[in-house]
Amino acid sequence: MAETGAGQDSRGQALAARLRRNRWLLAAAFVAVIAVYSFDGASIYVLLPALALLAAAAMVPADAERRSTDTGAAIEASGLQRLSGEYLAAAVADPLIIFDHSAAMVHANAAAFAAFGGLAPGMSLALKFRAPEMQALLDGILSGEVAADVVDYTEKLPVERTYRVSASTVGHATGLYVLVFKDQSETRRIDRMRADFIANASHELRTPLASIAGFIETLRGPARNDPAARDQFLQIMQNQTGRMARLIDDLLSLSRLEMKPYLRPGTAVDLRQTIDSVIDSLGPLASENGIIIERDFIDGPVSVPGDRDELFQVFENLLENACKYGQSGGRVTVSIARVEDGQDPGIDVTIRDYGPGIAEEHIPRITERFYRVDVENSRTQKGTGLGLSIVKHILSRHNARLSIKSEVGKGAAFTVHLPAR
Amino acid sequence: MQSVHTVSAYDEELKFLSKRIAAMGGHAERMVEQAVAALVNVDHGLAQKVIQDDIVLDEGQREIDDKAIIIIARRQPMATDLREIVGAIRISADIERVGDLGKNVAKRVASVDGRQPNSLFRGIEALANLALTQLKEVLDVYASRSVERIGFVRDRDDQIDAMYTSLFRELLTYMMEDPRNITPCTHLLFCAKNIERIGDHATNIAETIYYIVTGDQMPAERPKGDKTDKVVLPGTVPAK
Structure with missing residues (x-):
C-alpha cells in the first residue's frame, strides 16, 4: 500500500511530531494547574487528575527517547546515527x-x-x-x-x-x-559463451577449411604444373581465408557484446554525425555496387544516449546489407525522424533499399545467428551470417528496437527506434 | 493499488489473491523456460521435473478459486474489488493453462531425439523467448497496474504469429525431405503450437488486467496474424 509505505519515513520525524503533540498537552496541563491554584480552595480531587495528566505527558517523550538511545548507542559515537538510510542506499553500487x-x-x-x-x-x-x-x-x-x-x-x-x-x-x-x-551475470555468461563459440564457430569454419584443404591437394597433385589453374586456385583460397578472418572478427565482436549485454546509460551520441560518417565509410562499396545513397534527415541536433562505436556498427551493418542485397534497386534511402507521440518517444532511423525484398517467412528469423535467407547469395556477398545478430544485440543494450518491413519485389526497410530518454 | 478498507482483514485477503497469482505466474514462467531448455538440450531429467511441477499450479488455481468464492460470499464486494476478485479467478485459470502447455512441451522431449537441424531448435527457442517476454511483461503490468503500457502485448503477439508461421513452414519442409523426420517434426510442431498458445494466454491475462484496472473491455482486437492455415508447400496440394 502506498499509504503505509510513505508512513515508514524516518523515526526522527515521528519523534518530533510526538514531542510537538505533547508540548500542547503539557501546556494544557500547566494551564489546568494554574487554574486550579488560582481558584484557590478547589478540592484535591480536581488537582489529582491534573497532576496525573502532567506525569503521563512527560512520560511519553521520555519513553521514546529511551528507545532511540537503545538502538543508537552503539553507533552514536561514530556519527552514523545522523546518516540517512537513503544516502546509505545511494552509496551502494549494487x-x-x-x-x-x-x-x-x-x-x-x-x-x-x-x-x-x-x-x-x-x-x-x-x-x-x-x-x-x-x-x-x-x-x-x-x-x-x-x-x-x-x-x-x-x-x-x-x-x-x-x-x-x-x-x-x-x-x-x-x-x-x-x-x-x-x-553474477558475467561469470555465468563467460562459461556459456565458451561452449557456444565452439559449437557455432567450428561449424562455420569447417566449410572454408574443407575447400582450402581440397585445393591444396589439387595443387600438389593434378594441377602441379598448370600455372593458370594454380593462380585461380590460389585466388579462391585467398577468398576463403578472407572469409574465415571476417567470420572470426564477427564472432569476437558478438562475444564481446554477449559478455556485456547490459549497458549502463552512456554519453550522448550525435546521430547525424555518426550516420554521416557511416555513409562516408561505405561510399566506395556503394559506388562499386552502383548504389546512390539518399539522405532524408530532420533539422536540428539529433542525439541519443548510447555508445557511439556500437551505434556506428549498427548502421554500418544495416547500410552494408542494403548496399549488398538491395543492389538491383540502385538506391538506398537513409532517413532520421523524430517520434514524439506514442508511449515511447525517440528517434527513428530507417534504412530502406529497393532491391528484391525479404520473404515474409524469413523476417522474424533473420536476426538469428547464421540464419541466411539465401545461403549462396550470402556467401558471394562475403556475408558471415552474424551481421544482424550483432545489430540486435547492440540495440537490446540500448533499449532500442529493430523493426523490419518488407514486401517481395519492393525492397526492405530496417527501422531502428532509439528511445530519447 | 487497492484503496484501504475499514476492515483490514479484507485488504489482507485481496492482497493474498494477488500475491498468490504472482507466485503462480513466476512458477509458470519457470516451467515454460525449463520445458523449452529440456527440449533444446534433450534433457529428460529436466523434462520430468517440469511434468511433476505442474501440480503446484493446479493447487494454486484451486486455492485462488476457493478463496475468491469465500471473499465474494463474505464481503459482498463491489466495483474495483469485485473486478479484482473475478479477474484473479480468470488470470489463475490462464496461468494454469500456461503451465499445462509447458508440461505438454516437456512430455514431448522423449519423442524428439535432438538430431533435427539446429536451426529448428533455435527457432523454437526464439519463439519461446518471445512468448515468455510477453508473459513476463504482462505479469509486470499486473504488479505495477500501469495499463497504459499494455499496448505492446499485441505487437508481440504479431511477432509470435510471424515466427510461428515461419517455423511451421520450415518443419513441413523437413518432413517432406525425409519421411523419417515426420515423427519428431510433428512433435516439434505441437511444441511450437503450444508455445504460441502461451502467447495467447498472456494476451488474455493482459485483457483481464485492463478490465480490472479500468472497468472497460480492451478495444476490439485486430485480425489474427497466424497464417499457418494458408501455408502449403508446392507439390503437396492436388491440382484442382
Missing part, C-alpha cells in the same frame, strides 16, 4: 531495495531502478520478483524464520542476468528488510 513487513517496497537506490524497470514505492515485491526461489526468500524473511538468507536469481528476459540476492532484516524491530542484488 541494486538495493528496502521493503516492509508486507513486502511493499519502501525505497530503492538508483542502481535498482536502472536494473529493474517498473519499480515504484509501495509496489509489492512479491508481485515483481515472481521466480519461485525469490518467493521463498521473501516468505522466509517476512515470516521471521530466518534473519538473513541468500539465493541465486536468474532473469532470463529481456537479457539474461544472474544475481546473488541477499535478504536481511534491518536493525532491531524496525519492521524493515533489505534486498541486495550482486550481479
Whole structure:
C-alpha cells in the first residue's frame, strides 16, 4: 500500500511530531494547574487528575527517547546515527531495495531502478520478483524464520542476468528488510559463451577449411604444373581465408557484446554525425555496387544516449546489407525522424533499399545467428551470417528496437527506434 | 493499488489473491523456460521435473478459486474489488493453462531425439523467448497496474504469429525431405503450437488486467496474424 509505505519515513520525524503533540498537552496541563491554584480552595480531587495528566505527558517523550538511545548507542559515537538510510542506499553500487513487513517496497537506490524497470514505492515485491526461489526468500524473511538468507536469481528476459540476492532484516524491530542484488551475470555468461563459440564457430569454419584443404591437394597433385589453374586456385583460397578472418572478427565482436549485454546509460551520441560518417565509410562499396545513397534527415541536433562505436556498427551493418542485397534497386534511402507521440518517444532511423525484398517467412528469423535467407547469395556477398545478430544485440543494450518491413519485389526497410530518454 | 478498507482483514485477503497469482505466474514462467531448455538440450531429467511441477499450479488455481468464492460470499464486494476478485479467478485459470502447455512441451522431449537441424531448435527457442517476454511483461503490468503500457502485448503477439508461421513452414519442409523426420517434426510442431498458445494466454491475462484496472473491455482486437492455415508447400496440394 502506498499509504503505509510513505508512513515508514524516518523515526526522527515521528519523534518530533510526538514531542510537538505533547508540548500542547503539557501546556494544557500547566494551564489546568494554574487554574486550579488560582481558584484557590478547589478540592484535591480536581488537582489529582491534573497532576496525573502532567506525569503521563512527560512520560511519553521520555519513553521514546529511551528507545532511540537503545538502538543508537552503539553507533552514536561514530556519527552514523545522523546518516540517512537513503544516502546509505545511494552509496551502494549494487541494486538495493528496502521493503516492509508486507513486502511493499519502501525505497530503492538508483542502481535498482536502472536494473529493474517498473519499480515504484509501495509496489509489492512479491508481485515483481515472481521466480519461485525469490518467493521463498521473501516468505522466509517476512515470516521471521530466518534473519538473513541468500539465493541465486536468474532473469532470463529481456537479457539474461544472474544475481546473488541477499535478504536481511534491518536493525532491531524496525519492521524493515533489505534486498541486495550482486550481479553474477558475467561469470555465468563467460562459461556459456565458451561452449557456444565452439559449437557455432567450428561449424562455420569447417566449410572454408574443407575447400582450402581440397585445393591444396589439387595443387600438389593434378594441377602441379598448370600455372593458370594454380593462380585461380590460389585466388579462391585467398577468398576463403578472407572469409574465415571476417567470420572470426564477427564472432569476437558478438562475444564481446554477449559478455556485456547490459549497458549502463552512456554519453550522448550525435546521430547525424555518426550516420554521416557511416555513409562516408561505405561510399566506395556503394559506388562499386552502383548504389546512390539518399539522405532524408530532420533539422536540428539529433542525439541519443548510447555508445557511439556500437551505434556506428549498427548502421554500418544495416547500410552494408542494403548496399549488398538491395543492389538491383540502385538506391538506398537513409532517413532520421523524430517520434514524439506514442508511449515511447525517440528517434527513428530507417534504412530502406529497393532491391528484391525479404520473404515474409524469413523476417522474424533473420536476426538469428547464421540464419541466411539465401545461403549462396550470402556467401558471394562475403556475408558471415552474424551481421544482424550483432545489430540486435547492440540495440537490446540500448533499449532500442529493430523493426523490419518488407514486401517481395519492393525492397526492405530496417527501422531502428532509439528511445530519447 | 487497492484503496484501504475499514476492515483490514479484507485488504489482507485481496492482497493474498494477488500475491498468490504472482507466485503462480513466476512458477509458470519457470516451467515454460525449463520445458523449452529440456527440449533444446534433450534433457529428460529436466523434462520430468517440469511434468511433476505442474501440480503446484493446479493447487494454486484451486486455492485462488476457493478463496475468491469465500471473499465474494463474505464481503459482498463491489466495483474495483469485485473486478479484482473475478479477474484473479480468470488470470489463475490462464496461468494454469500456461503451465499445462509447458508440461505438454516437456512430455514431448522423449519423442524428439535432438538430431533435427539446429536451426529448428533455435527457432523454437526464439519463439519461446518471445512468448515468455510477453508473459513476463504482462505479469509486470499486473504488479505495477500501469495499463497504459499494455499496448505492446499485441505487437508481440504479431511477432509470435510471424515466427510461428515461419517455423511451421520450415518443419513441413523437413518432413517432406525425409519421411523419417515426420515423427519428431510433428512433435516439434505441437511444441511450437503450444508455445504460441502461451502467447495467447498472456494476451488474455493482459485483457483481464485492463478490465480490472479500468472497468472497460480492451478495444476490439485486430485480425489474427497466424497464417499457418494458408501455408502449403508446392507439390503437396492436388491440382484442382
